[in-house]
Amino acid sequence: MKITLFIILFSIYIFPSYTQEENKRHQEYNSIITAPIESSLKQKKIDSFFKQKLQSPPTLDLANCYHDYSINRYKTSRVNNDKKTLKEAINYAKKALNIKKKIGNVTQESIDKTLFNLGFFNFRNHEYFKAIDYFSELIEVGKTNKKIKAYNELGSSYIEIGDFHKALNSTEKAFELCKPIDVNQRNIINIYLLRADIYSVMGYKEHSKEIKKNLQKADSILDIASFNKARIKSRMHQIEGNRLLETKKYQDAILIFSKILESQHHLDSINRAIAHNSLGLSFLKTRQLDNAKFNLESAIQYNPKYTAAYENLGDLHLEKKEFKKGLYQYQKAINYSISNHSKFTYRDLIDTERLEIAIHKYYLLHHLIQKANGWMQYYHHDKNQDHLIQALKTFKIADKLVDIIRFESSEYKSKLYWREQASSLYMKAVEVSFLLKKSEDAYYFMEKTRRYSY
Incomplete structure (x- = not known):
């Protein structure tokens, strides 16, 4: 059964480039952006605007237009x-950064804004290594207030590639910059919550105390904060x-997730889906199957x-x-993990060549293991050898995905992660191989079990 590792999503800082005074000097650009015309016509006008500007040497004004259009x-x-x-956003932001670096008479704050946005846009595009490069550059050259946010986003990027050691180190660096505390309350809270997220992905059971400790520290600062606390409280409740x-x-989990749903806006579809899934899984664990089904289907509707x-609906x-x-x-x-929405049957197998294009490979791996386990349960129910x-076949596909993930992920991730996978994948695959009297397959999976158990 899948314990959701998705966290409550929040609006992130994306930095506009213009000051109020500069906005007045860009009436032509603004008039196009705000014009009540069809998007296709607006795009033609924007393309024409940039083409005209490129007839002259690049200026900060042009860079700022590229920057703000990337946000659009x-x-x-x-x-x-x-x-x-989204890729267009990245390309326009890159044009803005290139001009800002080329012309030279640009404030560091202006460059910081574009660097941050490029890191964030690439993160959203699942280009995590590119995001790391941009956030790292910002940290190297940027001003303190942007560095704190960059360290936080750098930590999130390291989570996605499985390097938890560097993720935690990024939060420590961010803490060092958060002085004085009274003017950095929101930043400090976000750092504690990021640390709780990191320990959650590393393992709720193994790091339960660390998760709880970081949530309590965040809550203690939130108690004295003066800003709106609702969305942060919702995120804390999801982690807890x-x-x-x-x-x-x-x-206790059912009470927490029910509280989250009561406080969330009904149009917040992504986060309501997460909360409904978590509540559905809680009901499934307690064998309240009707309540579980209702909440899991609600998650899918959102x-x-x-x-x-x-x-989780499959588990039900x-x-x-x-x-x-x-x-x-x-x-x-x-x-859905590989963006394949064509018709299928329950007997289908994923093409191995599509494994590499999957964005969330760890989630896909879990789905494959669960399906293989489902076939095993089906066999134990009716003794039909075809199910074995x-x-x-499904375990072998999962094994290929493991090799791809191992090639892409860090050594630190491997030490924390692969012992559990050896148990959930390879030991079960050994059992299936023996039941089918396939000794070569059994030996192969036994070797994989030994490799990932130390």
Whole structure:
């Protein structure tokens, strides 16, 4: 069963480039952006505007227009969930940065804003190594207030590539810059919550005390803060609810997740999906299957691409001995993990060449393991050997994905992560191989178990 590792999402700082005075000098650009015309016509006018400006030597004014139009493209990409527009945002921001570096008479603050946005846009585009490069450059040359935010985003980027040691180190560096405390309350709270997130991904059970400690420290500062606390409280409750769920305090988790849903706006679809999924899983753990089904289906209604909810719905169907329905939900989670929305059946297998293009490979790996385990449960239910064959095929695909992840991820991640995978994947694969009397496969998976158990 999938304990959601997705955290409550928040608005992030994206920095506009203009001061109020500069805005007055860019009436032509602003008049195009604010014009009540169709988007296609507006894009033509913007293209013409930039083409005209490029007839002259590059100026700070042009760089600022590129910078702010990159923000426009980013916001549009969020509304339309469009990766092409997000890439446009990155390209316009790069043009802004190149001009700012070239002309020389630019304040460091202006460069910092563009560097930060490039890091953030690349993070949103799942280009985590590029994000790390931009945030690292900002930290090297930027001013203190931007460095704090850059260290936080750098930590988030390291989480995504599995380098938890560097993620934690980034938070320590951010703490060093947060003085005096009274003017950095929000930054300090965000750092404590990021540390709680890092320890959560490293393992709720193993790091439960560290998660709790960082949440308590964040809460103690939040108590004396004067800004709006609602969204931060919601994020804290999600992390704490996940901790309670993973440490088998299910009734306490149900209370926490119910409280989150009561406080969230009904249009906050992404975060409501996360909360409903967590609540559904809590009910599933306590065998309140009707409540579990309602909340998992609610999660999918709020966010149809949320693969964790499909996996948990698969677990629910297996709990009810509805094996084909469960396997179908696992396959849906797998397909959505690689952006495959074509028709499929519960017996389908993912093409191995598509493993490398998956963005969230760790989630995909978990979906594959759960489906293989589902086939095993189906076999133990009716003793149909074909189910074992399907399980072995799925384990072999999961094994290929492990090799890809191991190649991409850090050594530190491996030490913390792969012992658990050896148990959930390779030991089960050994069992299936023996049941099928495939000694070579059994030996292969036994060797993989030994490799990742030390």
